[in-house]
Amino acid sequence: MEKTLVTVIIPTYKRPALLRNCLIALTQQTLSKETFEVVVVDDGNESAVAELVQEVAKQTGLKARYLGQQKRQGPAAARNAGWRSARTPFIAFTDDDCLPQPAWLSTALVQFIRGAQVLTGRVTMPMPEQPSHHDKTTALLETAEFVTANLFCRKTVLEQVGGFDERFDIAWREDSDLHFKIIKAGIPILPCPDAVIVHPIRSAPWYAPLRDERKNRYDALLFKEHPVLFRERIPAYKWLVIRYYVSVASLLVGLIGLLIGNSQVVGLGFSLWLLLTLALINERLDNQPITGTTLKAALITSLVTPFLSVYWRLYGAFSYRVWYW
Incomplete structure (x- = not known):
């Protein structure tokens, strides 16, 4: 045998x-x-x-x-x-x-x-x-x-x-x-x-990208354990992450403008947020057949993804007590 x-x-x-x-x-x-x-x-x-x-x-x-x-x-x-x-x-x-x-x-x-x-x-x-x-x-x-x-x-x-x-x-x-x-x-x-x-x-399902955003919290743990190798070998998608942070921040600025009654702040915040959101929708529809399902998925995921991404990144950073990009 x-x-x-x-x-x-x-x-x-x-x-x-x-x-x-x-x-x-x-x-x-x-x-x-x-x-x-x-x-x-x-x-x-x-x-x-x-x-x-x-x-x-x-x-x-x-x-x-x-x-x-x-x-x-x-x-x-x-x-x-x-x-x-x-x-x-x-x-x-x-x-x-x-x-x-x-x-x-x-x-x-x-x-x-x-x-x-x-x-x-x-x-x-x-x-x-x-x-x-x-x-x-x-x-x-x-x-x-x-x-x-x-x-x-x-x-x-x-x-x-x-x-x-x-x-x-x-x-x-x-x-x-x-x-x-x-x-x-x-x-x-x-x-x-x-x-x-x-x-x-x-x-x-169409909402799978939203569900997957929770994975971002584990990037913080990996960075904490291996900061040098993380920087060297894990794709950063830096500009995408920056866009997400700017999208969230711009919407908050627009809301603050509404609260303080400043129309210029409202216009600046909401305009930037809308521009970034439309860019995301366009990217998600790239080479896709335009149907009700694909439009719904692109719209909802583009609206929600930046907020989930930022939330889970900050959640990981606070949970594992490490700041990372």
Whole structure:
């Protein structure tokens, strides 16, 4: 019997159909099923998910285990529970909405045998014919330097740097934090472009960009822990952030003008706010079909996004006691 060398860690939360697709993709690996195992860590702790893992394992011969989190703690904590339970020297990370391609594990294993310690694979995200603003933002994952959707580490590396910081309790910046800890430890990170996963872009509700603004609070935590690397490697989108602050400030100026009865202040504040809002609407409608739905989404998100962005940035700054841009 071949020795099990790699453990694939998959965090999941209430997406059984996507998880099934991911597990089926893993059954099609060119690497022998005896050589790897799969650990599904369920942040929802649902019996239906446990049954799904057992069913796929029984039907396909995939070596798969289920771990249920007693309470929801986020993907960082789920990944930590998974790799710490592993009995193999090599760990592979992907997500439940990803489809590892057949040579995914075998390609990485070759580099591990040659001495690699950390490997980053390639993410492909097929775009719809008319991608939305949210689709385009999501597709930036393809060019990200280090993502847990396609990552391989020796278990000893994870032990050395302490794994994932569980304060990042949503799917945002926990991968960057691990990346920066590995860099600080002086551990080489090698690309493994032939280890490919497909990450389909899922349809999202029109308000998804508003919901995602809460991620900004975790930028403050990442900056607090790694200020130099944050400045060097995290896109700042400086002018967009400045526009958001100016938009919020200009509306406040207009409201103050109303309170003090100064028409010039009212005109200056509201005019600047309206100009910035119209510019955002135009950007969000770029290359989009003009329908009632797209107009509503562009209008509401353009009106609300600056305020949510500023709120969550300030919330993070105060929560983690750090000032950052």
